[in-house]
Amino acid sequence: MARLGILAGGGALPVALHAAHPDAFVVTFAGVAHQMGDAAPAFPFEKIGSLYGALRDSGVTDVVFAGALSRPPLDPEQFDPAMIALAPRLLAAMQRGDDAILRLVVETFEAEGFTVRGAHELLPGLTAKAGLFAGPEPTDADTQDAKRGFEILRETAPLDIGQGCVVAQGLCLGFETLQGTDAMLRFVAQTPDRLRARARGGVLVKTPKAGQDLRVDMPAVGPDTLRGAAAAGLNGVVITAGNVVVLEPAKLKAVAEELNLFLLVEGTAP
Amino acid sequence: MARLGILAGGGALPVALHAAHPDAFVVTFAGVAHQMGDAAPAFPFEKIGSLYGALRDSGVTDVVFAGALSRPPLDPEQFDPAMIALAPRLLAAMQRGDDAILRLVVETFEAEGFTVRGAHELLPGLTAKAGLFAGPEPTDADTQDAKRGFEILRETAPLDIGQGCVVAQGLCLGFETLQGTDAMLRFVAQTPDRLRARARGGVLVKTPKAGQDLRVDMPAVGPDTLRGAAAAGLNGVVITAGNVVVLEPAKLKAVAEELNLFLLVEGTAP
Structure with a gap:
């Protein structure tokens, strides 16, 4: 037994x-x-x-x-x-x-x-099911940005660099490296206005790299991720179902409402 | 005529x-x-x-x-x-x-x-020929990091994200996005010591994306690139011959000596 x-x-x-x-x-x-x-x-x-x-x-x-x-x-x-x-x-x-x-x-x-x-x-509640987990509905532009983000993460997965990126109006504003998601969001927050003018809004996309061993290494998002995304001027965060840890879900939902940011969960990486 | x-x-x-x-x-x-x-x-x-x-x-x-x-x-x-x-x-x-x-x-x-x-x-003197352009000889570790950097840039070129990255002891510390090389180097400079402890030194690698139209859009390095690389704790900068602009070459050589940083020019992206 x-x-x-x-x-x-x-x-x-x-x-x-x-x-x-x-x-x-x-x-x-x-x-x-x-x-x-x-x-x-x-x-x-x-x-x-x-x-x-x-x-x-x-x-x-x-x-x-x-x-x-x-x-x-x-x-x-x-x-x-x-x-x-x-x-x-x-x-x-x-x-x-x-x-x-x-x-x-x-x-x-x-x-x-x-x-x-x-x-x-x-602990199945550790990750999320497909659907809008918190916050407002994403716009079509957000959905397009998410699609581009998943494309970037899928194509770069074999390089074993990072499991997150930021895309705004199709333009990549951040690519996660060793320093992690929060550092990337702080970097995006410093983007000069003249560049942000043609890359408004945008989303953080986060999903495991192909081949990542989820038993010892899972991507995670939490209330602080949403706060970092808001400080970076993003509209929301997009993750995949079943393989990204959602930390403090109740608090995360409250923060999403407060900041008017969404957390969207895709069934499979598109 | x-x-x-x-x-x-x-x-x-x-x-x-x-x-x-x-x-x-x-x-x-x-x-x-x-x-x-x-x-x-x-x-x-x-x-x-x-x-x-x-x-x-x-x-x-x-x-x-x-x-x-x-x-x-x-x-x-x-x-x-x-x-x-x-x-x-x-x-x-x-x-x-x-x-x-x-x-x-x-x-x-x-x-x-x-x-x-x-x-x-x-203006052929605008770019550099293969060889050590300035500064000290790269170590074997630097050469390995450059190789990994070129691999990352080659594999990500079709995604049209950026033309530069930073690699230290095989780990990617920075990937150029819309904000450009200098912003990426400032980001790398902020890497926490505990991460830098297992990713010491490193190089900035810069080369055009495949299909980039060099007639209107060329990557460039100059004295400020070396200063940014030094501030980020890197050992040097690696570019490719004939397709990366070398700004103010005389001043760049002086800065390379002053900072003990190399500018290495690869004949073709390895």
Whole structure:
């Protein structure tokens, strides 16, 4: 019989997951902030072998990574044999970036016999269904801009650069890079008026890259995304159904009304 | 026998073109700043028919557009018949952006029987030959970053977004959009240290989009590009031979030495 293990980092997501799966076994990590209370055992990253053991002893078959994991400094003298064995590949992955680290973590847990699940599978309310999620109806121009945005993200997906872009009247005003969505929106907000005069309004489009492993890396939008989009002079935000996390949906809806911005959810990336 | 007409906007380029082609017929535009002196006739945009006439009367067969052309407000009451005939297509082009306007201008002059030439054909020193143009030798990491940058620009060229990007240790830190290269470099300069820690150094790569009409739209780099690249923490700038304007080459070389940044020119986009 399957039992879930929640490997909890910071933020509200692991708390929500635990509420939906109260019989799950929750672990946290030494040196990583979390909101899971004191009952959950905290494992040092250096002793990953003892984590495997604890999960198995508790009957855990499936694991989910949830919440923000900062990277505390590792003390090599504390490494257990499993961590020593992992170290060379971990070192190589760290030089290639977050994606590589996440892929390695997934592979490592799978090699230990665990099934790695995505938070969005275990908490369907985490993402949105197709339709207008919040705010006013998009105009035809907004719909055209969204279509162009999805085209840009689809064509650039193999390059593994980013999962968001801003399009206004067909013109690309922002393309997400390593710095993330909020930084891109701040950049768009600084667009000179003379350029904005021929690229008014516009939308933020956000969807996973093809091949992105949603179990450990999902795009997300929340109230702050809408605020950033409003500050950038956009009319709305467009995401895809089932694969983009919608953070604090009630607050997001209120912010959408307040700012008169829409959050539109496309059934499939057009 | 061919005679050149220089259609001069602002900046040093039309001056340099005239120095290289002293027998050319120079025209300027009413309301557009230029450095061509008072001898050159100034035509209002509203009377494009009279411009065609003056060019033909002077024996002009080939024209070159050179220098920055701001767009003064057009007065429809002053339109001559040629401009009235052009107006509907010009209006449509203005809604599609600068590229569309430039394409229309080229088509219009070609339809009038003129050969439209590129400034880079008439002034070979405007662009650079393959090799290290200025500054220190790039490292292997820089060369790898340049390769990735060219890959990104090649794959995104059909999307007609931008002609420059920044790559550091394989990670894309900036992708040029409507706001241009300098704005992108300012964006990269604001990258948080925690991200820069795993994407140190890096290069700006700049090359025309496939299909870009170099006769009216060329990428350019100059001393300010190097200063922007330095402020963004980059190691250098990489362009392609023959199709990227190098502004103020002597000053650029001095700035490259001062900032210890390279300008590398690739023979063909790798």
